[in-house]
Amino acid sequence: MSSSGVEAAQGLKVVDAFDLEDELRTILKPGEMVRDAQGRRHRLPRYFYEIPSHEAALATRLTPHFAMNEFILTDLKEAPRLHQYPRYVPCAVRVLAFYLEQFRSACGASIHIAVNGAYRSPSHKLSQHATPHMWGTAADVYRIGSAILKSKELIEKYNLIAEDLSDDIMVLPYGHDTGRSADDHVHLDLGFVTLIPREISEDRMEQPQENRPRFAFEDRRSKERRTVPAAEE
Numbered sequence: 001m002s003s004s005g006v007e008a009a010q011g012l013k014v015v016d017a018f019d020l021e022d023e024l025r026t027i028l029k030p031g032e033m034v035r036d037a038q039g040r041r042h043r044l045p046r047y048f049y050e051i052p053s054h055e056a057a058l059a060t061r062l063t064p065h066f067a068m069n070e071f072i073l074t075d076l077k078e079a080p081r082l083h084q085y086p087r088y089v090p091c092a093v094r095v096l097a098f099y100l101e102q103f104r105s106a107c108g109a110s111i112h113i114a115v116n117g118a119y120r121s122p123s124h125k126l127s128q129h130a131t132p133h134m135w136g137t138a139a140d141v142y143r144i145g146s147a148i149l150k151s152k153e154l155i156e157k158y159n160l161i162a163e164d165l166s167d168d169i170m171v172l173p174y175g176h177d178t179g180r181s182a183d184d185h186v187h188l189d190l191g192f193v194t195l196i197p198r199e200i201s202e203d204r205m206e207q208p209q210e211n212r213p214r215f216a217f218e219d220r221r222s223k224e225r226r227t228v229p230a231a232e233e
């Protein structure tokens with residue numbers, strides 16, 4: 001197994017973005033306030049998963065059907081530094097993945113997220129106003145099973161399924177007004193959710209965390225904690 005594979009199996013490191021190098025802090029803007037399209041102010045996330053490699057992004061499952069790589073697909077609209085590893089995604093992405101897994105079950109088909117359709121940094125060219133995409137808590141779904149979501153009928157059908165799942169979910173109506181509606185995907189989001197990992201101590205602003213905590217997606221699930229590994233033969 002490659003070293004990156006071992007890294008993925010052990011889990012991803014959680015970082016306080018205030019501890020990152022200047023270039024990344026400038027791009028990710030941890031703790032800064034940004035305005036949404038209605039002028040309301042929201043504080044950007046500060047705690048991120050550090051994804052060491054493409055292999056780790058593929059290998060790290062957030063839920064049975066969603067791997068980390070599906071949430072960081074971006075093109076040249078994203079800041080160039082964020083196309084290099086290690087890459088960073090707000091910790092709340094795992095909450096989004098949980099809801100997408102429920103959405104997948106309700107649809108009875110696979111869910112396909114568009115390029116630039118999940119996490120977009122505050123420096124992404126589509127980040128004109130604060131949107132939950134900058135929190136890692138929004139997904140633009142362009143295909144469900146074999147259905148390409150380009151018609152009013154399909155978008156409204158799947159919007160209803162998403163809204164029926166939970167009051168936490170908001171969708172954009174069908175329409176051609178970018179940002180307020182969508183005509184080639186289902187946008188669903190959870191709002192401006194920030195997640196503070198339980199290993200984090202928040203009683204500091206700028207000094208580095210003393211112990212860089214880890215969060216393992218794979219081997220810390222309670223189900224697996226209860227399982228006694230078989231003896232090697």
Ligand SMILES: [Zn+2]
Nearest residue numbers: 138139140187
């Ligand atoms: Zn969207």
